[in-house]
Amino acid sequence: MAKKITTFTIEKTDNRFYANGRHQSMVKISVLKQEYKNNNWVKVALSDAEKRSIQVAALSDSLSYDQLRMPSGWKTTDVRDKYDFGLLNSTYNAVFDEPITSYAGDCGTSENHQQSLDVKSVPEIIYRYVSSSKTGIEQLMAKMTFEDTVGKRTLTTNMSVGDDVFDSKISLEAIAPYEINANQLHEEIDILFDEEENPTKSDTHHQTINLYKWTLPYRLRVFDGNDRTVNRVYELGKDSSDNRFLTRGRVFKRGSSRVNARDNMQGGCIMNYDYTVTVPDTQLAAEVLHVTGCSWTSDYFNGHHDITIIDNYGCQHKFRISPNDEGRELRITRI
The missing domain is CATH 2.60.40 (Immunoglobulin-like)
Structure with a gap:
């Protein structure tokens, strides 16, 4: 038919x-x-x-x-x-x-x-x-x-x-795909840990862990990338007797990461602390460990960590997280 x-x-x-x-x-x-x-x-x-x-x-x-x-x-x-x-x-x-x-x-x-x-x-x-x-x-x-x-x-x-x-x-x-500049990220800093201890009468160690959170603009979400937690981005500080301190940077993946302040530890004065950091798909996150009155037992390591993400519109973005002020602060830049 x-x-x-x-x-x-x-x-x-x-x-x-x-x-x-x-x-x-x-x-x-x-x-x-x-x-x-x-x-x-x-x-x-x-x-x-x-x-x-x-x-x-x-x-x-x-x-x-x-x-x-x-x-x-x-x-x-x-x-x-x-x-x-x-x-x-x-x-x-x-x-x-x-x-x-x-x-x-x-x-x-x-x-x-x-x-x-x-x-x-x-x-x-x-x-x-x-x-x-x-x-x-x-x-x-x-x-x-x-x-x-x-x-x-x-x-x-x-x-x-x-x-x-x-x-x-x-x-x-x-x-053309759009770009996200670092100044478009909304930065927040949360204090995860802030304690002192006195191992000897003359020594005082003050340990803080500050979590940096950068929220993407326009309600964007991370669909791909940033899937690995890096425990040791840098290890910095000073050895002078009147200003001894150590710092370490860690970058967190999307989702939950169970970590300890002593991960990859080479400074014997770091206080033990177990905790979980959960990063939503709208954010990037990293932390600074800062301990005063103490220094690393090994050489300093100055590094950075690059993150590549693909958002919910399929657009790719690259950022670099690096230390500032001897590692006591973090900065994020677009690369």
């Missing part, structure tokens, strides 16, 4: 997304397939092969499926990534409902659409996800392989051949 595609359109959720190779823009493709039965055109479901063939491509007049590709640096997939839609510090309003789930091989058809498969004029909905590692504006269309009664042929949303007349395209802009 004769078959035909009567609706083939492509729509976009938003005009712009970030050109970081991870951030996605969701695209909706509508397809209505009909078959002539009992002197009437009735809706029939797309085959699995037809659903898989429905993809996004650069705008073109070609009808060669394999030659219809995405623009250089752009790609499309059936799978939604974990990163948020929309742009930073703006409201994302999709012009249509998002699918509840989407995975490789799935057409992304929602329950409401499935319930309406038998409605003659309601198309099936397929969702695809576009990303790019290059900035620029591109015009895109949809393509598919239609299984006609006489064979297979390529259809696009930009064609006019016989009865196959479709005129639908979208324009998307991949924009």
